[in-house]
Amino acid sequence: MNKLDLSNTADRTFPLILRQQATHNGEAAFLVTDSVRISFAEADTMTDRLAAGLLGLGITRGDIVSLFLGNRPEMVLLALAINKLGAIWTPINGDYKGAWLLDNLKMARSKVLITDDQYQDRIADIEDRLGIETIVLLGNTEATSLKGPVNYQQLLDHKPAALDYADLHYGDNCSILWTSGTTGKSKGVLQSYNSWIRPIVDGCSLQYNSLPGDSIFCVLPLFHTAAWTTSIFRALIEGIPCIIEPRFSVTTFWERIKQFGATQTFLLGAMGAFLLNAPERDDDSETPLRLAQIVPLAPNQWPIFEQRFGLQLIRTGLGQSECQLVMTQIENRKDVPVYALGFPADDTTIHLLDDNGIQVPTGEVGEICIKPLKPYVLFNGYFENPEATAEAYFGDYYRTGDLARQDPASGAYFFADRKKDALRYAGRNISTLEVESIVRRHPAVQDVAAFGITSTEVESEQELKLNIILKEGSSDTAEVICEFINDNAPHYFVPRYLEFVESLPYTPTNKVQKFKLREQGVNERTWDLKKSDYIVKK
Structure with a gap:
């Protein structure tokens, strides 16, 4: 264990942090799976080699590299190698396919x-249709349907690059994370090194308060912030x-915890419920x-979870990709x-503001808006x-889109x-606007309203329901509609509930009154x- 002091902002870049760990904590394990154990020193050397290989592909400062990979140490090594070049990595959601995947990759301009x-x-x-110069395959390039991909091993076979990190700055863009598109198309959140490091140093690292011998068990997908x-980055800093687990499994979770001797984990609320x-x-x-953070977990389940599994739960808070x-x-x-x-x-001032940007009285509900008091607390824009960046602000205050009240x-x-206009289920923010845009493409659909129904498993989350008006003469079934959605969008766009209706409640300006639909349930x-x-294809 070697918890770094990052109070000097000049030290707040991932290449420098990895170099410090390699120098002072080199033999300690960093990334672990069933088949590999990569130390900090090995990670530093491997990322130098990968950086040299990426440089050979023409990647330089400011370039963007898309990572469409499963949960594996190579994704972490590649992200760090990309940052060593001053370039930017962007993880692509593993649930994406078809037109959805194509749109995301095109927006990334990798x-x-x-x-x-x-x-x-x-x-x-x-x-x-991609228009990307080079595709690298981590796998067998001789037995692939891709057209002439570069083998990942070729990047790793390069001699380590001799790189100078003096020109890296803690406010530099180092990654792009994609929103779920709660008000339309997904937006790319430009994240600086500090936007990653700040929530660790000032937040979760203090909460977990790691001790010698601790290890982190990661089951979240690596496209998830x-x-x-x-x-990943907390392990690097501490x-x-x-x-790194390939995925969450309720049937093997505790066996795997015991196998690795893991002492800390972070889970989504649905995982805790399962x-x-x-x-x-x-x-x-x-x-x-001994320590777990589960977001969100119903308060009445806290003592039950702690007592049954003999551990301590860590309190949560609020965060999003932009802050x-x-x-x-x-x-x-x-x-x-x-x-x-x-x-x-x-390092922030938070006010609860109304729709006009006026602060609401204490105890009343308003939108959480953040004014940073130091540089690079927030994202670097979309x-x-x-236009979307400008719309996200009331003057100096960033608008989170979340409503809260303050206890007097x-x-x-x-x-x-x-x-x-979104719902959250199983850790995903699902844009109902995007779901509706997919369903409306079905030739039998006249109109549709997508909205959330409170989950029976996690009260703070919602499951997707569709109310659909079919075109006259259509007799398509729910299964047919779901198959169309499954083939043309992420699998979690397939609704839990679907109902064919004759009409939807509209306002005079032809907007659907979704609160009425939620009340109907x-x-x-x-x-x-x-x-x-029906079985959803993932």
């Missing part, structure tokens, strides 16, 4: 795309191992895991419940979208609702995915 055996067929389907903040719903075992509490640390609970105050968002960081007694903030006419024979 010079190089790196993929693996798991995803190469999806790339092959759209390769002719939280995977890097709570696991000098402890990070075990673990609680699994059959109880006599040895449930006999686990090395990864909005609020947090570090002090664990007894007068503040576990489900509170907590308090703002010292990639090639100055404790000063703590509490989540109220989402302002944007489900009924005997509603088709339920979980009660059907």
Whole structure:
């Protein structure tokens, strides 16, 4: 373990941090799987080699490299190697395919795309329309449907590049993370080194308070912001191992924890609910895991989870790609419940504003808006979208799109609702506008409204419901509609519920009144995915 002091902003770049760990903590494990154990020193050398290989492909400062890979150490090594060149990495959602994948890759304007055996067929389907100069394959390039990809091993076979990081700055763009498109098309969030490091140093690192011998168990997909903040980059900064799992599995989770001796993890709320719903075992509490953060987890489930699995749960807060640390609970105050968002960081001023940008009285609901008090607290804007960047602000205040209220007694903030037309389920923000745009392409659909129904498993999350008006004479079934969605969009666009209706409640300006649909909920006419024979293809 070697927890770095990053109070000097000049030290806040990932290449410098890796170099420090390689120098002072070189033999310690950094990235771990069933088949590999990569130390910090090995990671530094491997990323120097990869950087040399990428340089040979023409990647230089400011260039963008797309990473469409499964959960594997190579994705971390590539991200660090790309940053060593002053270039920018962007992870592509592993659920994307077809037109959705093509649109995302085109928006990224990448010079190089790196993929693996798991995803190469999806790339092959759209390769002719991509317009990307080079595709690198982490896999067998002699047995691939891709057209002449570069073998990943060729990059790794280069002599280590001798690089100088003196010109890297903690405010430089180092990555682009893509939003779910809550108000239209996805937006690329330009993230600086500091926008990653700040929430770790001032947030989750303080909460986990790692000890010698600790290790992190990462089950989140590496296209998810939280995977890097709570696991990958935190392990890099603290000098402890990070075990990278291919995916979350409720049936093998505890066996894998024991196998690796993992002591810390971060889970999405649905994952926590699945673990609680699994059959109880006599040895449930006999686990090395001592700390877990589960976002969100119902307050009544906290003591049940802690007692059953013999661990301590860490309080959560609020973060998003544009500002990864909005609020947090570090002090664990007894007068503040576990489900509170907590308090703002010292380097921000937070106000709750109404639609006109006016601060609401304490105790009333308003939109969480953030004014940074130091540089590079927030994102560096939306990639090639100055209009969206401008719309995200009230003057000096960034608008989060989340509503909250402040408790007059404790000063703590509490989540109220989402302002944007979106829903959240299983850790994903799903844009109902984007779901509707896909469904409307079906020739039998006249109109559709997509909205959320409160999940029976996690009360703070919602499951997708579609109310559809079919064109006259159409007799298509729910399964037919779902098959169309499944073939043309991410698998989680397939709804849990679907109902064919004769009309939708419109306003005078022809906007659907979705609050009325949410109030109606489900009924005997509603088709339920979980009660059907339809199997979603992932």
